[in-house]
Amino acid sequence: MKYAFFIGCTALARLWGYETSSRKTAAKIGVELVDMPGSSCCGTTYLETLDEITALALAARNICIAEEMGLDIVTICNGCTEALVKANKKLKEDPELRAEVNHVLADVGKEFKGTVDVKHYVRMLKDDIGLEKLGSMVVKPFEGLRVGAHYGCHMLKPSDVMLYDDPEAPTTLDELIDLTGARSVQYPNKLECCAGPIMGVREDVTWSVGLEKVETVKKYADVMVTACPFCYITYERCQLMAENSPEVPVVHYPQLLGLALGLDYEDLGLEENKVDASVLLEKMRD
């Protein structure tokens, strides 16, 4: 299986552990992720609130690159997923909007055709590989590891655009965690937003929202697992800035899966996670 790999800005610039584990875990299960030459920022969930056509055009420009490659897009950031899925859906369904955006893109020699799909990495794992197959590939299962999953908002919402899982009671990430031998726990306010997007407006609010969740997770789980670089940064950084850090390791989902598939801790960039995540190694079946 082969996909165009849309990395987005945040993982690309700041979270190499996420990018590298996404690549290596994919390779391990026979998924080829091909870089998208010339791709840029997705357009962001910020831009769509300021100017719809510009947001759609920037997203569409990236989608055009995948169309030229003839490959569906796999994303690893919830923000990118929402921006690209939304643009792809709107432009496929609304001929007027598509004409307007293509008029803009014509100046840079691009045309949105509507020939590819966009999906988040975890959705690719569940829908295209399958839980059963992934489970059968686990060679180093975890034992007694309790995981607090954080989905992040834009993997699932707006639900009439994302059309995936249940926005109020999702199961995808939990199922993907459980197949590694770890146990995905339920905890209060599991679906609450990380508040990362308002970091530039009220940083203090972001850190307090983050810390509240991490402290909750600590009561129920050994580690927290995310599938979005923005959420990850919030939950890691709020701990680094706290006077009394709860010290809950925050782990990118492909790192968790990668370990269970037999990949090395260092190779998965786990040494770059700023809250020591070595509990993962301690909780593996011998």
Next chain:
Amino acid sequence: MTDGKITIKKENIEFRKRVLETPGAEKLMLCYQCGTCTADCPVAMRVKEFRPRQIARLAVYGQKERLFEGDTLWLCAGCYTCYERCPEEVRVSEIVSALRKLALKEGIIHPAYRALMRSIAEMGYIYEIDEFQNEMREDEDLPPAPEPDTEEIEAIMRKTGFLGLLEGS
């Protein structure tokens, strides 16, 4: 947002009309102030001046000045909780989005948003990804970052008029 009497003049009705004409905000008038949006908003739980229900009310009454002042419009994290749960599909997140578009047309944008948008226009990314980053990536056995054609990005943002609005803000 300050408390105070609301007066509705011709310009307020005119402003409301502009909100209603913005895609996504069409159902504003259906708001019956149930308050689900504020009750479930992760920001409102912690920031008392951010009241999604009040934003909807002020928009219904076209109170542009009050909506545009301070950080009101810029505190929405875009989590879509209110979008999902609004019983009338008014969706305050979409009302906020419409209001931000109208604010920008008047040169109003939060500095953090302006900085992010300028980064995209100048570099194609929200962060600078330079030689140093690529050297670090090489050390991690990662391929060089995709290089966006910044002229293309700028041309797109110029053509839609967005860059002009940003420059005028």
